[in-house]
Amino acid sequence: MATTICGWCGTRTHMALCTEPTMLPFVGQGYVYTATFQCSSEECERLSIGTVWRQTGYSSPKAEIVKDSSLQWEPKSIRSPDFENVPKQIADTASEAHACLSISAHRGAVALARAVVEATAKDHGITKGPLVSKIDEMHKQNLIRDITRELAHEIREGGNEIAHGDLADEPMPAEDAEAIVALMDEILEEVYQGPARMVALQKSRLERERRNAEKKQGS
Template structure:
């Protein structure tokens, strides 16, 4: 990213400045805004001054934020979309939203497999009873449920962080693999094996 046009310098308190610059990607040429709070004030706002400033300082914030989801092949579209939304929330550091959406995904996935009665606690246990998930996957699903319940019921005094969100999303993805993606891959493998037997 290289400075593109004049930057903006705002003194926010004594000895502290908000530095912002339009930045162009060296590859795709699209623009973003880089910013940080610094005790160093560039001599001017023109690129000739901003280039050395950004060469020695890393932006602490970018706008617009880069939002990144995930693709979930062989997962029902509405469940896959919610799971991708969980990852998008995580990518912009909205960890509570990511965890709450992961809980939603677990419940939606259970309903999609025909487990529709009772609380999420009961749905998760029923998935394991039906051998749709392994016992350790059941425990992972309950962990997601517990984290998500905190968000849903306003128990947010203790903050969640990137590690919490990453673990929750990792387990969510494993649950989706076990319920949908793994069986789809096995079916595909069986179909290819059967086709080989029928080949001349």
């Protein structure tokens, strides 16, 4: 059985072969096999298509396709993480940036990641100038760390401008899109998620102290 992250339920699961692999007509050289598989998760059991391109044909397609690690899956697994403690609109957009990344929609991912950083700045009253100067301003207001600001500049200097630049005009390799989405994640962590965790910690500490004081008074 082939193992992958199911594009329907998002869990890592075994894919059971349902149909005899079909060999597709391939323009050029090589062999393309495709087959239907079923997710083995009891809550899912939905069907996916596994397709593989090979330079040499299988001698036993049914036995070999299930062991092939270069199977491409449809639907692809779409990752859309939740962003706790982030304002809902911003969190939803950040989640969509990851969804774009997981289907290799790199320009879409970058456009949304930029929108998230813009909205985060706006949420803190920073509305003027290009995105990089907004990031500088967030740094000045101690919302983000030195290294995060530096990283934003490096990504920009690498020619993969997070600030502006015509997305439709330039190639957008996966690594660049991943770096920009990772920067977005880091900014959300520093601006919203980290501080929220600290506040929660402080709250539980105060709560514990209050309970201890009550116990002492009671004894």
